[in-house]
Amino acid sequence: MGNWIILLLLLLSSVIPSVIIFFLDQRREFLRNFLNITGIFFKLLLVSYLLYGLHLGLEFRLEYEIFEGINFSLRADRLSMLFVTLSSVLWLFTTIYAIAYLQKSLNKSLFFGFFSLCVSATVGLALAGNLFTFFIFYELLTLTTFSLILHERTHDAKQAAITYLKYTVFGGTSFLLGLVLLYSLNLPHTFVSGGYLQYAQHLSDIQAWLIFIILLLGVGVKAALFGLHGWLPKAMAAPAPVSALLHAVAVVKAGAFGIIRIVYDIYGIQLASSLGLLVFLAAIAAMTIIYGSIKALGQTNLKKRLAYSTVSQVSYIALGVALYGPLGTIGGIVHLVHQGVMKITLFFCAGAFAKTAGVSTIDQTDGLGKTMPLSALAFSIGAFGMIGLPPFAGFVSKYYLSLGALANDSLALLCVLGASALLNGAYFLPIVYRMWFLPPKTKVVAAKSIFLYLPALLSALLTVVLGLFALGDFSALTWVKQIAESEYGS
Amino acid sequence: MSLRICGVVLFFLPPLLFALLAPEGFSFVADKLFLGMHFHLSANAKIFITFTSLIYLAAALYSVFSVTTKVKRYWLLFALTYFGNYMLFLSADAISFYLFFSLMSFAVFGLIMHDQSSSARRAAVVYIVFAFVGEILLFLGIMQTIFHYDSTLFADFGSNLPLFAQLCLLLGFGIKTGVFVLHMWLPLAHSAAPGPVSAVLSGVMLKTGVFGWIVFLPLAHGHDQLGLILTLLGFLGIFGGLYGLGRPTLKQILAYSSLSQMGYLVMFFGLILQNPQLYTEAALFAVCFFCFFHALSKASLFLFADILLHGGKTLLTLVLSTVALLLLSGFAFSSGAVAKDMLKSFIDHDFLAILFAAGSFVTALLGARFFFLALQLPRGKNTPAVWIPASLLGFALVLAPVYGLAYEFSLLHFIPAVTAAALFGWLYKTQTQLPVLPEGDILTLFTQRK
Numbered sequence: 001m002g003n004w005i006i007l008l009l010l011l012l013s014s015v016i017p018s019v020i021i022f023f024l025d026q027r028r029e030f031l032r033n034f035l036n037i038t039g040i041f042f043k044l045l046l047v048s049y050l051l052y053g054l055h056l057g058l059e060f061r062l063e064y065e066i067f068e069g070i071n072f073s074l075r076a077d078r079l080s081m082l083f084v085t086l087s088s089v090l091w092l093f094t095t096i097y098a099i100a101y102l103q104k105s106l107n108k109s110l111f112f113g114f115f116s117l118c119v120s121a122t123v124g125l126a127l128a129g130n131l132f133t134f135f136i137f138y139e140l141l142t143l144t145t146f147s148l149i150l151h152e153r154t155h156d157a158k159q160a161a162i163t164y165l166k167y168t169v170f171g172g173t174s175f176l177l178g179l180v181l182l183y184s185l186n187l188p189h190t191f192v193s194g195g196y197l198q199y200a201q202h203l204s205d206i207q208a209w210l211i212f213i214i215l216l217l218g219v220g221v222k223a224a225l226f227g228l229h230g231w232l233p234k235a236m237a238a239p240a241p242v243s244a245l246l247h248a249v250a251v252v253k254a255g256a257f258g259i260i261r262i263v264y265d266i267y268g269i270q271l272a273s274s275l276g277l278l279v280f281l282a283a284i285a286a287m288t289i290i291y292g293s294i295k296a297l298g299q300t301n302l303k304k305r306l307a308y309s310t311v312s313q314v315s316y317i318a319l320g321v322a323l324y325g326p327l328g329t330i331g332g333i334v335h336l337v338h339q340g341v342m343k344i345t346l347f348f349c350a351g352a353f354a355k356t357a358g359v360s361t362i363d364q365t366d367g368l369g370k371t372m373p374l375s376a377l378a379f380s381i382g383a384f385g386m387i388g389l390p391p392f393a394g395f396v397s398k399y400y401l402s403l404g405a406l407a408n409d410s411l412a413l414l415c416v417l418g419a420s421a422l423l424n425g426a427y428f429l430p431i432v433y434r435m436w437f438l439p440p441k442t443k444v445v446a447a448k449s450i451f452l453y454l455p456a457l458l459s460a461l462l463t464v465v466l467g468l469f470a471l472g473d474f475s476a477l478t479w480v481k482q483i484a485e486s487e488y489g490s
Numbered sequence: 491m492s493l494r495i496c497g498v499v500l501f502f503l504p505p506l507l508f509a510l511l512a513p514e515g516f517s518f519v520a521d522k523l524f525l526g527m528h529f530h531l532s533a534n535a536k537i538f539i540t541f542t543s544l545i546y547l548a549a550a551l552y553s554v555f556s557v558t559t560k561v562k563r564y565w566l567l568f569a570l571t572y573f574g575n576y577m578l579f580l581s582a583d584a585i586s587f588y589l590f591f592s593l594m595s596f597a598v599f600g601l602i603m604h605d606q607s608s609s610a611r612r613a614a615v616v617y618i619v620f621a622f623v624g625e626i627l628l629f630l631g632i633m634q635t636i637f638h639y640d641s642t643l644f645a646d647f648g649s650n651l652p653l654f655a656q657l658c659l660l661l662g663f664g665i666k667t668g669v670f671v672l673h674m675w676l677p678l679a680h681s682a683a684p685g686p687v688s689a690v691l692s693g694v695m696l697k698t699g700v701f702g703w704i705v706f707l708p709l710a711h712g713h714d715q716l717g718l719i720l721t722l723l724g725f726l727g728i729f730g731g732l733y734g735l736g737r738p739t740l741k742q743i744l745a746y747s748s749l750s751q752m753g754y755l756v757m758f759f760g761l762i763l764q765n766p767q768l769y770t771e772a773a774l775f776a777v778c779f780f781c782f783f784h785a786l787s788k789a790s791l792f793l794f795a796d797i798l799l800h801g802g803k804t805l806l807t808l809v810l811s812t813v814a815l816l817l818l819s820g821f822a823f824s825s826g827a828v829a830k831d832m833l834k835s836f837i838d839h840d841f842l843a844i845l846f847a848a849g850s851f852v853t854a855l856l857g858a859r860f861f862f863l864a865l866q867l868p869r870g871k872n873t874p875a876v877w878i879p880a881s882l883l884g885f886a887l888v889l890a891p892v893y894g895l896a897y898e899f900s901l902l903h904f905i906p907a908v909t910a911a912a913l914f915g916w917l918y919k920t921q922t923q924l925p926v927l928p929e930g931d932i933l934t935l936f937t938q939r940k
Binding site for chain 1: 521522523524526585588589592596600603606618622623625626627629630633634636637
């Protein structure tokens with residue numbers, strides 16, 4: 001069990017501040033922010049150390065046997081570190097943003113306490129070395145995000161939180177059932193590149209399918225797959241930092257990450273393909289992609305439009321997973337990073353628009369290019385990235401996904417990507433047009449805080465960099481290519 | 491003002507110098523940038539960037555005089571459009587091409603919208619819908635192309651492509667070229683945009699579609715059915731331009747004239763697709779030369795039109811416009827005749843050759859309409875800006891000799907222009923009014939009229 005202390009520290013770096021913050025008085029603003037930022041920086045330091053250690057070939061594992069055959073396991077491999085890095089960096093941005101956004105809000109200690117616990121849960125499930133550990137952190141994520149959705153205590157917030165709970169409890173139960181069925185098989189249950197289910201004796205196809213569907217129902221809630229996505233638009237009642245969090249980093253990505261782990265590290269791509277599971281997943285993903293985009297078109301509320309856009313875009317990841325071959329895999333996993341960065345930009349801006357200019361609906365976005373040019377610029381970059389225009393990050397994902405679709409002889413899926421891009425343009429371009437070419441409708445009602453648009457600009461910059469320098473040594477794409485290599489054993 | 495001119499020359503002259511002086515075969519690779527960007531100056535590309543930089547320089551100089559509102563935004567978008575437009579000709583791989591093509595297509599939206607009048611808004615929105623759909627079609631076509639050849643480099647292209655890819659590429663680039671039926675954005679955009687932008691649109695941007703066809707399509711293989719459809723659409727385009735006779739504004743007449751002229755190229759490509767043995771370097775050169783010629787003449791005409799519409803109607807402007815119009819319709823002793831004849835020389839079907847020649851009538855008629863409409867404008871004053879389109883016209887006049895092409899005399903070259911002049915002269919004398927047709931030809935079938 002090598003170097004387990006680092007992993008533990010990584011988790012504690014946000015748990016400890018969280019616990020302290022819970023007991024802090026509301027007015028101890030400075031101390032709270034200090035604890036938060038320190039925790040994050042410490043976390044980032046540990047992440048860098050882990051990355052460097054991995055590069056040197058060190059092993060980072062923590063295993064603790066709870067019962068026979070059931071381990072609590074944490075492990076830092078390339079895939080987990082991808083998600084951990086993404087979470088930590090975007091968390092830093094979101095915390096800065098949240099501090100500025102919630103200046104006049106109440107119950108800040110509760111908020112930031114749960115906020116930090118949320119990070120821990122996300123990092124925990126990213127590092128999880130088996131499905132059992134993943135499940136523990138997955139449910140912890142549900143609990144912590146529940147409180148965050150509820151934060152403003154308005155009627156809408158309460159409704160949203162209740163809906164969220166209904167969906168996620170259903171998902172959690174399904175997940176638990178699937179977990180039990182899986183663990184009833186006599187196998188060592190650690191995530192392995194290439195999967196381990198192919199070594200299961202006496203596993204009929206029907207059983208494999210059943211477990212897959214049940215598990216998919218479990219992770220599909222958070223991943224907002226078609227039919228299980230209902231909580232997401234409602235959750236827009238939460239304050240913008242929470243929406244940014246949910247839709248870029250924590251919840252939806254956790255669901256998508258779960259799908260990735262299940263297909264690649266439990267079933268293995270070969271088994272999944274031969275069982276026909278990939279076709280099933282591809283169909284659901286395609287349906288979600290189109291459905292989400294169509295619903296987004298009909299929304300007049302800005303955040304709701306972004307919510308449905310998320311429903312659509314997260315399924316790009318599922319689609320990538322469902323496309324057999326390194327190209328599809330690369331496209332799907334790299335979109336985990338790219339979509340996170342782009343979406344968080346959009347939500348940061350939406351929140352800034354709401355706070356600074358009282359903008360909540362699409363037709364109020366007129367003229368924001370004049371009143372809030374930097375935020376409008378960041379939003380435009382995010383929007384162009386979402387549509388998949390070059391040279392932004394979104395194009396790189398779409399490029400690999402398209403090649404993956406063609407590698408699987410599916411002109412239909414290629415057209416799904418094309419149709420989705422068309423729809424994305426239909427609901428994003430009018431907003432960009434309004435911002436830059438129409439006279440402003442709303443006036444600036446609150447002082448512009450730099451911390452409200454700086455995070456958006458940084459993530460917009462990342463969107464550009466991840467696209468323009470996609471072939472660089474430290475880009476997400478290069479990283480993901482290595483992950484794909486190990487999955488396909490090439 | 492002179493500072494602005496200096497700035498414009500400083501920024502817009504170097505690309506022209508590069509176009510003129512850089513050696514053919516010049517290559518540059520930035521393989522760690524984006525998804526790997528390759529650049530190459532082919533013989534055809536050289537022709538394209540030469541007229542591109544000439545026209546953008548002219549348009550930029552003209553803009554210094556004519557653009558007075560929202561100046562910063564105009565120049566930013568103008569620069570971005572130019573950058574995209576120029577670099578796509580130099581691209582040696584499909585992804586870089588797509589990047590610059592998209593940049594150009596989106597940036598020009600703001601230019602079309604420039605004066606923010608309701609007609610400008612409408613034109614820009616119609617444009618972007620078409621352009622965006624074109625973008626998506628191109629994306630689909632390009633992705634299948636890349637997958638099929640297992641490479642993004644144009645050098646690896648050439649063997650036959652699946653139908654889906656060819657169709658997407660034809661349609662996607664066809665929208666930009668103004669292929670009939672996909673052209674609906676063209677007349678609106680050309681007339682609503684400011685003068686220099688129309689010049690650039692008609693002169694250069696339309697040609698990017700043609701260039702796209704050249705580099706992407708497996709022309710050596712051809713495709714019978716697609717070729718037939720394209721020939722038909724080209725034919726419809728050439729004669730569809732007649733709709734412009736029913737439009738009462740100078741710029742719209744020019745737009746329909748462009749539609750007609752691009753129809754020649756569309757039909758030519760259709761013929762090549764049907765008869766791939768026609769696909770030779772000479773044929774390609776004919777296309778490029780035609781593009782060069784048309785770009786110069788059209789751009790100068792749009793600038794003249796802009797001058798005429800803004801109180802510049804003088805004898806000088808009228809005479810210069812007439813020369814340009816004659817040039818365009820392939821009048822005797824002109825580069826226009828050389829360009830048209832060169833294209834026609836590749837057609838051995840007598841029927842098609844006649845159609846081709848008949849197309850000159852359309853151009854001549856539209857030209858005559860332009861002239862007589864311009865005559866009716868109120869008298870104005872000479873402006874120094876008139877030397878900008880005049881220089882473009884000058885270049886157009888000497889284009890054939892510069893490329894070492896000889897002019898072959900034929901009485902036929904006189905006929906279209908003379909007939910059209912006579913016809914319109916008679917209409918003018920008898921004070922007959924031509925019917926005014928609604929703006930937007932086919933588009934009006936789809937949109938509700940208020």
